[in-house]
Amino acid sequence: MKTRRFFVALHACLHGFINGCRPLLFLDKVPLKATNEYKLLVAAAVDADDGVFPLAFNVVEDENYDSWGWFLMHLKIALQTHKYPCNGMTFLSNGQMGLDAAVSHVFEDGEHAFCLHHIIEEFKGELRKGPWSQQIREGMVEDFTRAAQACSIEDFNASIESIRNISSEAADWIIASKPEHWSDAIFRGFRYDHFSLNIVDAFDNWIPAKKESSIVLMVDSLRIKIKEVTESRLEACKVWEGPLTPTMEYKVQDEMLKAGKMTVLCSSETVFEVRGNAVFVVNIGNWECTCRRWQLSGLPCMHAIAVFNRLGRCFYDYCPKFFRIESYHLTYSGIIFPIPDLDSVDFSAGANLLPLPPKRRTSDKPRRKRSNPNKISTLTRLCSRCKQTGHNKATCEVQF
Ligand SMILES: [Zn+2]
Ligand SMILES: [Zn+2]
Incomplete structure (x- = not known):
């Protein structure tokens, strides 16, 4: 082979x-x-x-x-x-x-998250085996989605229980599908x-x-x-104006609109109680809120923004660098060098096939010790200038 x-x-x-x-x-x-x-x-x-x-x-x-x-x-x-x-x-x-x-x-x-879209499709497939009408099945899928995006264990359990009220098999299927890989309330990444x-x-x-x-x-x-x-x-x-990229700016502005209606009580220099429809605790030292939206999205939630407004601080100072325009520039700042005229080369003779691994030696001469026993494969080509992977001497950008 x-x-x-x-x-x-x-x-x-x-x-x-x-x-x-x-x-x-x-x-x-x-x-x-x-x-x-x-x-x-x-x-x-x-x-x-x-x-x-x-x-x-x-x-x-x-x-x-x-x-x-x-x-x-x-x-x-x-x-x-x-x-x-x-x-x-x-x-x-x-x-x-x-x-x-x-x-x-x-x-x-x-940490390894499983694609929610795939799991929901599987769940729908399971439900089609049961006796339920389309309307009831759609309701269970909605509960499932709510369970996946619930930020707290309590909300996760509530959505699973409402599925269990219709079918304990469906609820058991969900629990067996490793929610630690897809539920926001449990997933740790x-x-x-x-x-x-x-x-x-x-x-x-x-x-x-x-x-x-x-x-x-x-x-x-x-x-x-x-x-x-x-x-x-x-x-x-x-044409972008910073500091955040447009998508992230849009998300923050959305939270900002909701932050206006909240009252902020100071518990310590870094911990605040924020009251809206419910009470949440914001810790601006750890970049955390008990609503968990800050931790999950990476951007300050409405409660955190209410705290920044109260303190007169700029919420941009609490946005990670990888949501900023400068990071966007860095992502696309590498140079991709042209490789001339590949179209004119004939690869049809199998020139592109990788060589077979060498045959086992049959002679009884002692083997030479391999220079690097940890090397996984000879297919990782190293740059002859800097000895790193991913490029060659012609495209090397490493500065010595
Ligand atoms: Zn919050
Ligand atoms: Zn190099």
Whole structure:
């Protein structure tokens, strides 16, 4: 069997993710139209304006625990060689095809969210097996969605109980579907209000079908597309006025409108009681509110904004840097170098196939000790100038 795995992470993408994006990665398969010979996997981030940003791609023979593990391991090495800490990351995937185990194996302390859209579709499938009318099923799906987005355990339980009143099997199915991977009340990572993998669908049309016949042409069309997207986004952001990107500014303004109607009581220098329809406690030292919206979205909630208004402080000082226009610029500041004339090269003779692993030695001469026993694969090419991955000597930007 031929080994067909190819990891690609442009230096510009690694640089853009590390310097400008939240520690949140979406993992999915990109559907190919013209070939069944290999599969294309992607790890993508979101930029400061919530636009999808590709970090790495991997061509593999099939989608399973082994190939996802291989991809994630190479991704981790690429990030680590660029001094990215790799701890406290959050991953979002459908949790299937070996992904659940592969993520926890490679990123031991990472948090792994399951795509809510996928789980809801599965839940709908389960409900169709039951005797309920469409109206009752839709009500249960609404309760399910409410449970997933509930910020507190109490609200989560209340929504599950209202499903249990109709069907204890349906409620048990939900509890068995690992809510620690999708419920805001229980999940411990940081999704910044991203619940589904849908944004990764943007890659579906990045590769023209005629380029899918060759791994090299496919990877090159990804490079061209990344360059196009980078240029158009850099152009679009020229008219933005900061400090936040438009999407984040819109979210904060929405909270700001609701903050006006609240009363603020001071408990200490950093802890405040905020009264609206209910009472919430804001801690501006820890960037927390008991409503949990601040922690979950990453942006100050209406209660926190009420506190800042009372103190005469600027709420922009409490917005993380990866929601700011300067981070957006950093994400797209890497240079993607042209590779001339790939169209004129003939790859049809199998030149793009990866070499087979060497045959086992049959002679009884003593083996030479391998220089680096920890090296995972010879497919990780190092830059001959700086010895890092993700680029080569011609595109090296490392300064000594
Ligand atoms: Zn709050
Ligand atoms: Zn280099």
